[in-house]
Amino acid sequence: MVQVMDHLTIKMADNCTVSKSDFIFEPSAVGKHTTTAVSLGTVTGIAIAVALNIVLNLKCFTTKSAQIIIRLDKKNLLRTLVLLVLVLMLPVFIVLILFGRCYKFLCSIIIRRKDKQFVRFLESFDVFWYLEGDSVINILGTIESDSTEALVENMKHKLEILIHNKTSDKIFYRKHEEYGFFYWRKNDFIDVSEYVEILDLPDQCELSETDLEDIMADVSTKPLPYNDEGLFKILITKQRVTIDHNTKEEHGIIFRIHHSVGDGFALIEFLCESLADNGQSHKNAINLSEFRNSETPDELFNVIRKLCDIPLCFADLVLRKPDENSLHGPPMLGQKHFKWTKSDENLLVMVKEIKDNVGLNFSDVIATAVAGGLRNYFDKTIAHVPDDVAVIIPVRYPSSAPFKNGRNRLNNDFTVTMFDLPVKEHKNLSTIKNRFADFRLNNEYLANYYIIQLASIFPKEILKPIFFSSQATLTLSNMPGPDVLSICGSTLKKMVFFLPLKGISGVGVSAFCYGGVLRLAVSADAALVSKADDLDYILQGMVDEIRRMHVLYAKK
Numbered sequence: 205m206v207q208v209m210d211h212l213t214i215k216m217a218d219n220c221t222v223s224k225s226d227f228i229f230e231p232s233a234v235g236k237h238t239t240t241a242v243s244l245g246t247v248t249g250i251a252i253a254v255a256l257n258i259v260l261n262l263k264c265f266t267t268k269s270a271q272i273i274i275r276l277d278k279k280n281l282l283r284t285l286v287l288l289v290l291v292l293m294l295p296v297f298i299v300l301i302l303f304g305r306c307y308k309f310l311c312s313i314i315i316r317r318k319d320k321q322f323v324r325f326l327e328s329f330d331v332f333w334y335l336e337g338d339s340v341i342n343i344l345g346t347i348e349s350d351s352t353e354a355l356v357e358n359m360k361h362k363l364e365i366l367i368h369n370k371t372s373d374k375i376f377y378r379k380h381e382e383y384g385f386f387y388w389r390k391n392d393f394i395d396v397s398e399y400v401e402i403l404d405l406p407d408q409c410e411l412s413e414t415d416l417e418d419i420m421a422d423v424s425t426k427p428l429p430y431n432d433e434g435l436f437k438i439l440i441t442k443q444r445v446t447i448d449h450n451t452k453e454e455h456g457i458i459f460r461i462h463h464s465v466g467d468g469f470a471l472i473e474f475l476c477e478s479l480a481d482n483g484q485s486h487k488n489a490i491n492l493s494e495f496r497n498s499e500t501p502d503e504l505f506n507v508i509r510k511l512c513d514i515p516l517c518f519a520d521l522v523l524r525k526p527d528e529n530s531l532h533g534p535p536m537l538g539q540k541h542f543k544w545t546k547s548d549e550n551l552l553v554m555v556k557e558i559k560d561n562v563g564l565n566f567s568d569v570i571a572t573a574v575a576g577g578l579r580n581y582f583d584k585t586i587a588h589v590p591d592d593v594a595v596i597i598p599v600r601y602p603s604s605a606p607f608k609n610g611r612n613r614l615n616n617d618f619t620v621t622m623f624d625l626p627v628k629e630h631k632n633l634s635t636i637k638n639r640f641a642d643f644r645l646n647n648e649y650l651a652n653y654y655i656i657q658l659a660s661i662f663p664k665e666i667l668k669p670i671f672f673s674s675q676a677t678l679t680l681s682n683m684p685g686p687d688v689l690s691i692c693g694s695t696l697k698k699m700v701f702f703l704p705l706k707g708i709s710g711v712g713v714s715a716f717c718y719g720g721v722l723r724l725a726v727s728a729d730a731a732l733v734s735k736a737d738d739l740d741y742i743l744q745g746m747v748d749e750i751r752r753m754h755v756l757y758a759k760k
Contacts, residue, residue: 279523286519304661311383323377323388326464328660329616333463334379334386335659335668338536338704340428341471342727343459344420344544345699345718346413347691348452352442355455356402358692359438362479363396372478374614375465378433384663389433398429403458404442411445416456417542417736420702423458424540436461454697463704466614468683469600474614481690510647517651524622524675527594530587531578532677536710536729541736544700544725545743552722554750557758562633568640570682570715571595571623572753573746575630577713577726580745582627585738592624594676596709599649619653621646622676630749633757673707682715702727713742 308325316322326334333339349355366372377388403419405411411419419441428434441456461471526532545551555569564572574595582589601619623643629635659667681703689696700723703712710729715722724746726739733739 282523283516283519286522287515290515290518301661304663304666307663308385308661311385315382315385315387319380319382319387319389321389321391323390325660326379326386326388327616328657329467329618330464331386331659331664331667332656332671333616333704335664335671336707338424338538338540338706339463340424340704341459341461341463341468342420342424342542342702343461343699344416344542344702344725345457345459346416346445346447346454346697347440347457347694348454348697349440349694350453352402352440352455355692355694356400356440359400360396362692363399366478367394367396369478372474372614375435375474375478377435378430379435379462379464380433381664384665386664398434399436400438401440402442403439403456408443411441411443411456413445413447413544413546416441416445417544419456420458420542421540421736423460424542425538428460428462435465457696464616467598467600467616467618468681468701470614470617472683472685476686476689479691481693510650513647514651514654517646517648518655520648521651524594526675527590527677529590529593529677530582530585531593531711531728531732533708534731536705536708537731539730540705540727541730541733541739542702542725542727543736543739543743545723545747549747550721551724551747551750552717552720554754554758555722558750558753562753562757563637564640567597567682568636569750569753571625571640571680572630572636573724573749574678574680574713574742575625575627575636576749576752577742577745578625578627579630580748581738581741584741589628591626591628593627593678595623595625596620596673596676596679597623598679598681601649601653619649619656621649621652631752673709676709678711678713679703679705679709680713683717685716685718688719698723700725705729713746 312325347355367376373390374388376394377390380387380389403423405419408415423439428437437458437460439458439460443455445454445456447454459475465471466474555566558564559566559569575593578593579589581587598618598620600617621643624639626632626635626639655670658670683701685699689699697719698721699718700716701714702725703714705712705727710732712727714725716725717723724743726742728739
C-alpha cells in the first residue's frame with residue numbers, strides 16, 4: 205500500500221525545503237482491499253481485461269456520410285493475442301506455482317536440519333538482487349578525520365556494539381544457497397575487521413576527487429567479506445583528499461552494501477539510526493516512521509480498473525522491444541566507470557524553482573535533465589540519437605513503516621516501472637509534461653510487483669531468465685538525504701551513491717541531496733563506455749539542461 209506523503213519535508217541548506225514526495229515517483233494510493241482483490245482475483249481480472257480490451261480498443265468514428273467504421277490497430281490485436289495466451293496458460297502457471305511451493309517446502313525441511321545457523325529464506329525482493337549482475341550499492345564521499353587509523357578503530361568498536369543490537373541483526377547475516385534457494389545464516393563469531401579497512405595507496409601522497417572515481421572502479425570488482433557472503437564493507441583511504449578551501453583534513457570513504465539488505469530509504473534510515481552518532485540523524489534525516497498505509501478502501505471502479513490494467517501491463521511488457529542505441533545491447537563486462545559532479549553549484553535550488561513554475565515534480569525535472577545528458581552524450585560521441593530511451597525507475601511499494609516491534613526493518617519495499625524518456629524532443633516542455641502525466645496513471649509498477657513475488661517461490665534457475673533486464677538502457681534513482689551526518693565524531697562532508705547495474709541495462713544515473721547540495725552521479729559498464737571521461741558528457745549535459753530550464757522557466 206502506498207500513501208502519498210505530501211506533508212513531510214526535508215530541510216536543506218540555503219533555506220531550501222524540498223518535499224519528500226518530490227524525489228520519488230509516488231503511484232496513486234492503493235488500499236488494503238485493492239491488494240487483496242488483486243491477489244485473489246488475478247484470473248478473473250485477466251478474463252475481464254480480455255473482454256474489455258477488445259471492446260475498448262474498437263475505435264469508432266463517424267464519417268461524413270454517417271458510416272461507422274470499426275478500426276482495430278495492430279498493437280491492440282497483439283495485446284489481445286497475448287492476453288488470450290495468458291488465459292490459456294493459466295492452468296500451467298497454477299500447477300508450476302503449486303509445484304514450486306511444494307519443492308521449496310521440502311528443501312526447507314532438509315536445509316533446516318542440515319544448517320543450524322539457518323535464519324530464514326530471503327524474501328522475494330531480496331532474492332531479486334542475487335539473481336544476476338552487480339547488486340551492490342556503492343556510496344562514495346569524503347570524511348573529516350585527523351587520523352584514519354583512529355577513525356577505523358572507532359568504527360570497529362561501533363560495529364561491535366551493533367552486533368548485539370537486535371535492530372541491526374540483518375546487516376551481519378551471510379547469504380548462503382542450497383538447491384537453488386537463497387537463505388540467511390547467522391554466525392556465532394563476527395570479525396568486524398572484515399567489514400572496515402584502511403585503503404592504503406602507497407604510490408600516492410594525496411588523492412584528488414578524480415582519483416576516488418578510479419579507486420571506486422577498482423574496489424567495485426572486489427568481493428564483499430567472507431567470500432562475498434557478507435553484506436557490506438567500509439573503506440577509508442589512508443591518503444588525504446586534496447579539495448580547495450579545505451579547513452580540515454579529509455579522506456575518501458566508500459560504503460559498499462548489497463541491495464538485498466534493503467532499499468535506498470531503508471539504508472539511509474539504517475545509516476542515520478545505527479551508524480551515525482547520537483543526535484545526528486533524528487533532527488534532519490528522513491523520518492519514514494511517520495508514514496502509514498491508508499486504510500481507506502478504494503472505490504469499486506478503481507479496483508476493477510486495476511484488475512484490468514495489471515494483465516494489460518503484462519501484455520505490454522511481453523511486447524515491449526529492447527532499446528537500440530550505443531548505450532545498450534552488448535553483454536556486460538563487470539568492470540565499471542564512475543563519475544560524479546564535484547561542484548557545489550546550487551542545483552537543488554534551481555531544480556526546486558523550475559518545478560514550482562512549470563508544474564513538474566522534482567523527479568520529472570531530474571528525468572528531463574537526464575534526457576539532456578543523453579542527448580549531449582550521443583552528440584559528442586557522434587552516435588545515433590534515438591527518439592526515446594527506456595528508463596527503469598524504482599518505485600517504493602508498499603510504503604511500510606520501517607519499525608515493527610522495536611526492530612529496524614531493513615527491507616526492500618519496492619517495485620520498478622519503465623518510462624520512455626524523450627531524448628530528441630526533451631526541450632519540448634509539453635511533450636515532457638504529457639509523458640509524465642501518462643506515466644503516473646500507468647499501473648505497470650503493480651504488474652512488476654506481482655511478477656517479482658515469484659522470486660519467493662521458484663529456484664534461481666527458473667528466475668534468472670524471467671528477471672534478466674534486457675529492454676531498458678539505464679536505471680534512474682533520486683533520493684533525499686539527511687542534512688549532516690557524523691560518524692565516530694568525524695563529519696561526512698560529501699556523499700553520492702551509484703546504482704547496481706542489472707542484465708544489459710548497463711548505465712545508472714542517481715541524484716542525491718546531502719548537506720543541502722544536490723549531486724549527480726553516473727556509472728556505466730566498460731562494455732558500453734570505453735573511458736570514464738565520456739561519462740562527463742552525460743553529467744555536463746544534465747547540468748546544462750537544468751541551467752537552460754532555470755533560465756527559461758524560473759521566476760526572477
